[in-house]
Amino acid sequence: MTRPSPWFISILLLPGIGLIVVFIGAVIYIAIAQSVGFYNLTGDSGFSMEFWEKLIGRKSYWTAVRYSLFIGFWAAVLSVAVAYPLALWLRKPFKGSLTVSAILKAPLMIHGIVAAFLFLNIISYNGLVNQLLVWTGLFDEPHRLQNDSGAVGLLFLQVWKNMPFALLLLTGAVQSIPQDTLNAAQDLGAGTIERFRRIIAPLTVSAMQAALIIVFIDALADFTFQTTVGPTNRQSLSQYMEFFRGRGRWNEAAGVGVTLMALSLIGAVLMALAARLIFRERPIARVVAWYETRRVEART
Amino acid sequence: MIAPHVLNRALMILLICVAILWLVIPFTMAVLWSLVDPALPWTPDNLLPPVISTYRWSYMWENSLLKPALLNSYTLAPLAALLTFAISMPTAFAIGRYDFRGKETVKLIALLPLVVPSFVTAIFFTSILYQIGLAQYRFAAILFAHIVLFLPYAIRIMSVSFEQVRIDHINAARDLGAAPWAVFRAAYWPALKPGVLAALLIVFIKSVEEFAIAYIVGQPGFVTVPTLVYSSLGQDFNRPNAAVLSLILAVPNVVLMLFLERLLKSANPAMASGKG
Numbered sequence: 258m259t260r261p262s263p264w265f266i267s268i269l270l271l272p273g274i275g276l277i278v279v280f281i282g283a284v285i286y287i288a289i290a291q292s293v294g295f296y297n298l299t300g301d302s303g304f305s306m307e308f309w310e311k312l313i314g315r316k317s318y319w320t321a322v323r324y325s326l327f328i329g330f331w332a333a334v335l336s337v338a339v340a341y342p343l344a345l346w347l348r349k350p351f352k353g354s355l356t357v358s359a360i361l362k363a364p365l366m367i368h369g370i371v372a373a374f375l376f377l378n379i380i381s382y383n384g385l386v387n388q389l390l391v392w393t394g395l396f397d398e399p400h401r402l403q404n405d406s407g408a409v410g411l412l413f414l415q416v417w418k419n420m421p422f423a424l425l426l427l428t429g430a431v432q433s434i435p436q437d438t439l440n441a442a443q444d445l446g447a448g449t450i451e452r453f454r455r456i457i458a459p460l461t462v463s464a465m466q467a468a469l470i471i472v473f474i475d476a477l478a479d480f481t482f483q484t485t486v487g488p489t490n491r492q493s494l495s496q497y498m499e500f501f502r503g504r505g506r507w508n509e510a511a512g513v514g515v516t517l518m519a520l521s522l523i524g525a526v527l528m529a530l531a532a533r534l535i536f537r538e539r540p541i542a543r544v545v546a547w548y549e550t551r552r553v554e555a556r557t
Numbered sequence: 558m559i560a561p562h563v564l565n566r567a568l569m570i571l572l573i574c575v576a577i578l579w580l581v582i583p584f585t586m587a588v589l590w591s592l593v594d595p596a597l598p599w600t601p602d603n604l605l606p607p608v609i610s611t612y613r614w615s616y617m618w619e620n621s622l623l624k625p626a627l628l629n630s631y632t633l634a635p636l637a638a639l640l641t642f643a644i645s646m647p648t649a650f651a652i653g654r655y656d657f658r659g660k661e662t663v664k665l666i667a668l669l670p671l672v673v674p675s676f677v678t679a680i681f682f683t684s685i686l687y688q689i690g691l692a693q694y695r696f697a698a699i700l701f702a703h704i705v706l707f708l709p710y711a712i713r714i715m716s717v718s719f720e721q722v723r724i725d726h727i728n729a730a731r732d733l734g735a736a737p738w739a740v741f742r743a744a745y746w747p748a749l750k751p752g753v754l755a756a757l758l759i760v761f762i763k764s765v766e767e768f769a770i771a772y773i774v775g776q777p778g779f780v781t782v783p784t785l786v787y788s789s790l791g792q793d794f795n796r797p798n799a800a801v802l803s804l805i806l807a808v809p810n811v812v813l814m815l816f817l818e819r820l821l822k823s824a825n826p827a828m829a830s831g832k833g
Contacts (some may be wrong), residue, residue: 273648360576367813371807375583383601478674495676
């Protein structure tokens with residue numbers, strides 16, 4: 258590759274990168290500025306922490322923060338936890354493995370709102386799930402499963418939608434683990450869990466981090482699933498922000514928006530750090546060290 | 558110890574059962590619900606709807622906002638695809654063909670629109686539109702936002718395509734005295750072609766599916782297919798009508814996605830198309 262003049266590169270980057278920087282920059286700037294009282298659409302504008310104070314004083318704000326974090330965290334962890342065994346299963350191609358992976362990845366192609374409708378249809382009062390549970394005798398009569406207050410339905414849908422994405426990322430990573438490394442671990446007597454903890458997870462930690470972060474941010478900021486299948490007694494942050502906007506309370510909406518962006522960033526960093534700390538790298542060194550202790554044990 | 562192939566077979570059968578629960582049943586239910594005749598409702602004691610009719614389909618076509626929604630969605634999407642593609646080209650060319658300082662940073666910045674939550678983007682983009690007095694141009698505003706939001710996909714796909722253009726092909730064409738256009742056709746185009754189609758297609762699909770911007774910026778009155786489906790799940794939830802709309806949103810996109818998957822495979826197997 259050649260190294261042209263920086264001016265030439267800047268001109269080439271301007272329409273694409275320039276547009277992105279200006280647009281996203283303006284959006285973030287307006288959100289922050291409106292949360293501290295600037296750019297009011299009606300009335301006077303000027304610096305004020307009043308809106309933040311009001312927001313922080315509200316119980317519903319903290320409920321929304323806790324609830325969105327709960328959904329984001331569990332959607333990310335569960336999606337990755339379900340995707341790992343599937344990725345390992347599909348690591349080496351076998352007869353029918355392409356069909357399997359196509360079936361598993363199909364939800365990626367289905368729009369979230371359509372997925373919500375399909376799900377509502379299945380769990381409705383006279384829907385299949387209720388009928389099945391009554392038929393098997395687990396329920397005496399149909400129960401109301403829609404919009405359950407524990408957000409189980411919502412989390413199910415989040416995993417349904419996001420697991421294939423985690424799978425996509427993890428499959429590639431898992432396939433690049435050398436077979437020798439896995440064989441070596443197996444020869445040393447490592448069981449399935451041990452192999453996952455000491456070899457597979459550390460070697461695929463960057464794909465795991467990427468999956469965790471992307472699913473976390475997506476689920477944290479969820480609006481459509483929450484408003485269609487989520488609990489009705491709590492609001493997610495996006496829903497809370499839209500609630501304020503719908504009433505023309507832009508400053509408070511901005512406060513929630515800034516909270517959402519900050520939590521996305523902090524949460525993503527924490528999840529990535531946690532994954533790295535739990536599954537430290539240097540797997541080969543660990544295998545060797547482990548092998549040494551085993552040998553010493555065997556000798557004594 | 559169970560032999561691996563037996564285990565695999567058992568897992569396959571299990572998975573097919575799960576897939577049926579996962580996909581086949583929900584979709585079959587949606588199709589059946591869309592064919593329920595209003596005169597003879599589908600009650601829980603019947604396994605199948607008593608009468609199959611296409612009444613709901615023609616009813617939704619005539620009496621809902623389906624026509625304007627389809628018109629809006631399918632005008633926005635090709636325009637967004639073409640414009641996003643055109644705007645992404647210089648950036649993708651720079652990333653794919655040149656080595657420059659800060660290239661990794663540029664690649665990260667290109668991902669920004671995907672990282673900021675879409676509802677935050679939608680709401681504060683509307684705020685900006687109000688501030689500068691352009692809020693009434695909803696179509697143009699949504700189109701503009703779609704272009705920026707989907708630039709990351711086009712930039713990524715096209716920069717990988719540009720990377721694959723081989724310098725010896727370019728040199729060979731030049732040495733043989735080819736004019737710039739002939740060089741482009743002989744050396745660039747074969748490597749770029751699958752990427753061009755993939756980039757256009759993915760932006761098209763993303764634009765048809767996009768909800769947050771269309772919902773917030775489009776209020777009140779501007780409908781696209783996703784916002785129409787969303788509103789059909791709200792207060793006046795009518796299952797058969799929602800089933801018709803859901804299928805209209807889902808089916809064409811699934812077909813396009815399958816086509817995209819093929820294209821991406823031929824373009825670059827290691828590249829993920831991104832999130833649906």
